[in-house]
Amino acid sequence: YFSNDIPKGLKSVPGPKSLPIIGNVLEMGSKPYLTLTAMRQHYGNVFKIRIGMRPVVVLSGSETIRQALVKQGDDFSGRPNLHSFSYINDGKSMTFSTEKAGVWRAQRKLAYSALRSFSTLDATTPEYSCMLEEHIVKEADYLIKEINTVMKTEGSFDPFRYIVVSVANVICGICFGRRYDHHDKELLSLVNLSDEFVKVTGSGYPADFIPVLRFLPNKTLKAFVSINERFKNFVSKIVTEHYATYNKDNIRDITDSLIDHCEDRKLDENANVQISDERIVGIVNDLFGAGFDTVTTALSWSVMYLVAYPDIQERLYQDLKEKVGLDRAPVLSDRSNLPYLDAFILEIFRHSSFLPFTIPHCATKDTSLNGYFIPKDTCVFINQWQVNHDPELWKDPSSFNPERFLSADGTEVNRVNGEKVMVFGMGKRRCIGEVIARNEVFLFLAILINNLHFEMFPGEPVDMTPEYGLTMKPKRYHLKAVMRAKKE
Numbered sequence: 001y002f003s004n005d006i007p008k009g010l011k012s013v014p015g016p017k018s019l020p021i022i023g024n025v026l027e028m029g030s031k032p033y034l035t036l037t038a039m040r041q042h043y044g045n046v047f048k049i050r051i052g053m054r055p056v057v058v059l060s061g062s063e064t065i066r067q068a069l070v071k072q073g074d075d076f077s078g079r080p081n082l083h084s085f086s087y088i089n090d091g092k093s094m095t096f097s098t099e100k101a102g103v104w105r106a107q108r109k110l111a112y113s114a115l116r117s118f119s120t121l122d123a124t125t126p127e128y129s130c131m132l133e134e135h136i137v138k139e140a141d142y143l144i145k146e147i148n149t150v151m152k153t154e155g156s157f158d159p160f161r162y163i164v165v166s167v168a169n170v171i172c173g174i175c176f177g178r179r180y181d182h183h184d185k186e187l188l189s190l191v192n193l194s195d196e197f198v199k200v201t202g203s204g205y206p207a208d209f210i211p212v213l214r215f216l217p218n219k220t221l222k223a224f225v226s227i228n229e230r231f232k233n234f235v236s237k238i239v240t241e242h243y244a245t246y247n248k249d250n251i252r253d254i255t256d257s258l259i260d261h262c263e264d265r266k267l268d269e270n271a272n273v274q275i276s277d278e279r280i281v282g283i284v285n286d287l288f289g290a291g292f293d294t295v296t297t298a299l300s301w302s303v304m305y306l307v308a309y310p311d312i313q314e315r316l317y318q319d320l321k322e323k324v325g326l327d328r329a330p331v332l333s334d335r336s337n338l339p340y341l342d343a344f345i346l347e348i349f350r351h352s353s354f355l356p357f358t359i360p361h362c363a364t365k366d367t368s369l370n371g372y373f374i375p376k377d378t379c380v381f382i383n384q385w386q387v388n389h390d391p392e393l394w395k396d397p398s399s400f401n402p403e404r405f406l407s408a409d410g411t412e413v414n415r416v417n418g419e420k421v422m423v424f425g426m427g428k429r430r431c432i433g434e435v436i437a438r439n440e441v442f443l444f445l446a447i448l449i450n451n452l453h454f455e456m457f458p459g460e461p462v463d464m465t466p467e468y469g470l471t472m473k474p475k476r477y478h479l480k481a482v483m484r485a486k487k488e
């Protein structure tokens, strides 16, 4: 956009000079969260780079981000039409598609209410407070047994490989009413191969901005297309089974409830028929996809921080022993008595910032922010990593210190500081799985720490450098897990 197109009274968004064709791709490098955080020092909270031919506005600073995503929420609630997004659920994804606001909003409302009702549903026995708790406690039990078995047979284990099945099973339980064995080949091959998915969907993937890169041999993009296809086939097989066994009087899970919604709508003459059944039932695709990789990543980081900080691991264990005891499994309602565990989780979210940028946004109309003109359809990156490492918000942001989230006397979580951490986005596109995610991370972690002691093998240094992507994962290590004695 040219400076003479800018409405009177508004300024042009500042930013570095860019090269023809590739734009600022080289400066962004392999860790865009660091380079774009450094650029903010020069250009401020609203600046512009070019990726390929396309201008991208990068937002930093929690107040500026709040202004855009909350106060001017509608202006910034779109998704850009990126090439890679068109492969996700055949371009019909609620999360990634560039669909008009009306369709996305209706899908989001349905998704939100389905998630809420199927996670808070009564458990099958009064032992558990809700369905979500029952799924997590049972899966955590299986997980500990699996880790024990593999420790006995192989002497080490890869945390991601086992955690991912347990977490996938929780969301499978809610969405599909079923779980998979830890050695189920179909599920394993699907959930263990999400590296290319997060690489391509990470903000600034060059082939989305420089078309020629799509036509050169590109292994990552090829793998990405194939992952999406397999993902869709996996879910659509389950959906077909649900249609075949659907019974209006027995809604078993989220898939059934979405089918039910489509059926209801057919009877209702006033219904809004704009959204196809495919887009409605396709919501389970979004929920399943968003529900396993994120939480697995959070838990994988948690285990890495436990081995990197053995003193913290010990304090967490002692706390659990004292507040929950060793005769029963921790449950969700223990959370308020375990402020140090809550603080540890908040510090993992902040320090790792494993979702460094939200999913890219896009301006839905010509708008302005902090006095700068932002034209319709501009792609917008939200730098969550910057907010979580902003020296104006955090003392010594690069050090890992859960205590920053405790009250002065250590008996409570400091809610004000907790709310400054930004990992779930903000405003209209804010994560709809946040409550479920926080509960899963808390309860899986409490049960793991209560039962196992995690260690690195001696002499192996812990490298905490993440791999860049939509979610950033720790390097995959083989660790040691030692069973805690149950009676002391």
Ligand code: HEM
Pocket (backbone or CB within 6 Å): 094, 095, 096, 108, 111, 115, 171, 286, 287, 290, 291, 292, 294, 295, 298, 355, 357, 358, 359, 360, 423, 424, 425, 426, 428, 429, 430, 431, 432, 433, 434, 436, 437, 438
């Ligand atoms: C979107 C974070 C777990 C469902 C998002 C976004 C972020 C996020 C940053 C994008 C916000 C934006 O574009 O501005 C996380 C983190 C999680 C987590 C850090 C775990 C620790 C979950 C779970 C579910 C879920 C468990 C579902 C069960 C979704 C959906 C969207 C979303 C459907 C798309 C919303 C939309 O585009 O309107 N999440 N999430 N997330 N999340 Fe999560």
